[in-house]
Amino acid sequence: xxxxxxxxxxxxxxxxxxxVSPVVFLILWEAGSRLGLIPKSTLAAPSAVxxxxxxxxxxxxxxxxxxxxxxxxxxxxxxxxxxxxxxxxAAGLSRQGEAAIDPIMQIxxxxxxxxxxxxxxxxxxxxxxxxxxxxxxxxxxxxxxxLYSGIRGVDxxxxxxxxxxxxxxxxxxxxxxxxxALPSLLVGLRYxxxxxxxxxxxxxxxxxxxxxxxxxxxxxxxxxxDIIVVCLLVYAALGLGADGxxxxxxxxxxxxxxxxxxx
Amino acid sequence: MLAETNFTAAFPVAEPVVRLRDFxxxxxANTVIDGLNLSIAPGEFVALLGRSGGGKTTLLxxxxxxDSVGGQDVRIPTSRAVVFQDSRLLPWKKVWRNVALGxxxxxxxxxxxxxxxxxxxGHRIDAWPLTLSGGEAQRVALxxxxxREPKLLLLDEPFAALDALTRIKMHALVLELWxxxxxxxxxxxxxxxxAVALADRILVLDAGRIVAEEHITVQRGERGDVGRVLRQRLxxxxxxxxxxxHVVSAVDVGASIVPFPQGASA
Numbered sequence: 176x177x178x179x180x181x182x183x184x185x186x187x188x189x190x191x192x193x194x195v196s197p198v199v200f201l202i203l204w205e206a207g208s209r210l211g212l213i214p215k216s217t218l219a220a221p222s223a224v225x226x227x228x229x230x231x232x233x234x235x236x237x238x239x240x241x242x243x244x245x246x247x248x249x250x251x252x253x254x255x256x257x258x259x260x261x262x263x264x265a266a267g268l269s270r271q272g273e274a275a276i277d278p279i280m281q282i283x284x285x286x287x288x289x290x291x292x293x294x295x296x297x298x299x300x301x302x303x304x305x306x307x308x309x310x311x312x313x314x315x316x317x318x319x320x321x322l323y324s325g326i327r328g329v330d331x332x333x334x335x336x337x338x339x340x341x342x343x344x345x346x347x348x349x350x351x352x353x354x355x356a357l358p359s360l361l362v363g364l365r366y367x368x369x370x371x372x373x374x375x376x377x378x379x380x381x382x383x384x385x386x387x388x389x390x391x392x393x394x395x396x397x398x399x400x401d402i403i404v405v406c407l408l409v410y411a412a413l414g415l416g417a418d419g420x421x422x423x424x425x426x427x428x429x430x431x432x433x434x435x436x437x438x
Numbered sequence: 439m440l441a442e443t444n445f446t447a448a449f450p451v452a453e454p455v456v457r458l459r460d461f462x463x464x465x466x467a468n469t470v471i472d473g474l475n476l477s478i479a480p481g482e483f484v485a486l487l488g489r490s491g492g493g494k495t496t497l498l499x500x501x502x503x504x505d506s507v508g509g510q511d512v513r514i515p516t517s518r519a520v521v522f523q524d525s526r527l528l529p530w531k532k533v534w535r536n537v538a539l540g541x542x543x544x545x546x547x548x549x550x551x552x553x554x555x556x557x558x559x560g561h562r563i564d565a566w567p568l569t570l571s572g573g574e575a576q577r578v579a580l581x582x583x584x585x586r587e588p589k590l591l592l593l594d595e596p597f598a599a600l601d602a603l604t605r606i607k608m609h610a611l612v613l614e615l616w617x618x619x620x621x622x623x624x625x626x627x628x629x630x631x632x633a634v635a636l637a638d639r640i641l642v643l644d645a646g647r648i649v650a651e652e653h654i655t656v657q658r659g660e661r662g663d664v665g666r667v668l669r670q671r672l673x674x675x676x677x678x679x680x681x682x683x684h685v686v687s688a689v690d691v692g693a694s695i696v697p698f699p700q701g702a703s704a
Contacts, residue, residue, distance in 0.1 A: 339503070
């Protein structure tokens with residue numbers, strides 16, 4: 176029967192999709208919890224996690240703490256990105272700037288930001304400042320490195336072409352170099368965003384009284400694995416959201432790219 | 439019109455748009471241009487042939503004002519434009535913004551549109567450069583050069599990357615635009631046939647010196663016979679020996695060869 180083979184084929188393609196293994200994993204996890212193979216203190220069941228998520232949303236516990244964390248990341252990113260972009264422009268557009276800035280940035284690159292946490296606590300105490308400062312410090316480098324190499328990597332033939340039409344240095348920077356470095360800047364922005372979330376997780380372990388990190392710490396003390404998993408989900412969602420944001424910017428700003436420029 | 443052009447080419451009475459006197463350029467110990475003299479009359483179409491490494495690119499960069507000349511006697515017009523082998527359109531600017539690059543004042547889009555219409559690409563005014571074919575991109579590059587109404591148009595192997603059919607169409611287009619706008623043209627090429635088909639005057643550059651100069655008096659489109667002879671002579675100058683049974687006197691076919699004396703301006 177052709178109909179049954181068609182159905183068969185459809186079922187076969189349905190079960191070869193990428194969603195199958197995660198769903199099987201969730202089912203096994205849930206079953207393991209219900210059968211008592213996975214104790215609640217080790218890992219809460221998916222159904223319990225969803226219940227806790229709904230509860231935390233309705234009580235406002237999650238949105239409130241998420242907002243606190245969001246403000247920390249936003250403040251850190253604004254500072255870090257501004258400094259990174261300013262340094263990259265200075266180093267990329269002038270030889271003196273390069274000589275002055277790039278060696279220091281390369282040295283800084285070898286120090287893992289999180290290793291600076293103790294020093295930042297000594298300097299800035301245990302309030303909001305060290306948290307924002309760590310995020311800012313960590314997000315400088317990806318955007319600096321990518322924008323700097325993007326500026327240096329702009330096709331010299333395009334620069335020469337523009338110069339041959341009598342464009343001034345400022346006009347060449349505005350019409351050729353900056354738009355040419357924009358794709359690299361966006362790559363740097365994407366890295367900076369994900370680094371900032373990574374640093375957020377650690378920074379919020381420093382004596383926080385609100386925020387996602389505070390929720391996680393609290394949940395650890397009470398062995399509430401369901402809350403911990405909820406927070407992990409939120410971190411994942413933040414990462415996805417940040418990536419989606421950069422993609423959106425890319426789609427608008429890089430509309431000229433061949434993959435997007437059809438028609 | 440053609441006779442007039444040839445007259446100015448052979449005896450440049452008008453003030454030349456380009457004049458280089460005893461121009462030398464070297465990179466370290468390597469002398470690329472060696473005591474070169476060159477004049478180009480207004481509206482003259484000059485082709486520059488030469489082997490790679492013979493100094494063609496360096497000469498073109500000098501005429502384009504891209505390299506500093508270090509106080510030597512070099513006169514180039516302020517209004518000049520270059521069309522490179524690769525179109526060098528900025529991929530992040532739409533076609534008309536590329537054409538209008540660096541133009542100021544009102545009606546910039548209209549000027550760009552007029553130039554694009556001239557090269558037959560008015561309908562692509564809002565396209566992204568990366569969606570253009572190679573031939574279209576070169577036509578946009580031509581429009582971008584001509585919208586500036588240059589006194590000197592420099593063409594750096596502009597058709598080398600195009601297929602044969604597109605190249606023939608581009609030859610016709612360049613000649614048409616040249617007749618309308620009358621810029622002096624210096625076209626760098628290594629295609630001897632292209633030089634013979636388009637130019638009033640052909641220069642052969644080798645080791646930083648002009649080693650031969652050919653004036654063509656025969657009308658474009660009727661250069662078949664002259665072309666064959668000229669072609670072989672030019673190939674000879676380029677160090678490519680061709681043996682032929684049809685050795686026709688240059689005088690018979692209307693082409694004249696003038697040995698290029700160093701120190702005299704053409």
